Amino acid sequence: MAFAGKYEFEGDENYDDFVKKIGLASDKIEMGRNCKIVTEVVQNGNDFTWTQHFPGGRTMTNTFTIGKEADMETMGGKKFKATVKMEDGKIVADFPNYHHTAEICGGKLVEVSSQISRLVY
Known part of the structure; x- marks a missing residue:
């Protein structure tokens, strides 16, 4: 599947509930609410550079290779x-503290994050 491209944020579902459950700080929650993030994906085979551009010039980049351990944020x-x-x-x-998936659907990048529940006995 080809992921390379530049994708502009269009909308989210259950944002507030999710970020509160994973313990995101209130200032980060507010900053992310309705934030017009642009996600840029560069793909070379199994090598990815996944950059999110936030308003105000802040960026966050994760670089990884499918199947290999990587430093992430x-x-x-x-x-x-x-x-x-x-x-x-x-x-x-x-x-x-969450599980994340990303796929291309109809030419759009769809990312889904869900809280991980851990049971300890």
Whole structure:
């Protein structure tokens, strides 16, 4: 699946509920609400550079290779290591407290993040 391109934010669903559940700081929540983010994806085979451009000039970039561990950053700015996978044409990654997928649907980049529940017995 080809992901390369530049994608402008169009909308979100359940933003406030999700970011509160994952513990994002209130200033970051407010900054992200209705934020017109531009996501730029550069792909060379299994190598990706995934950059989000925020209003005001701030950018966040994650560079990774499918199937190899990489240094990553969350939307809240926390650094961590993850192995990004490709499953059924979707890019899949487990962030510290949420699961993230990205796919191309009708020429649009669709990203879905869901909270990870962990049970300890």
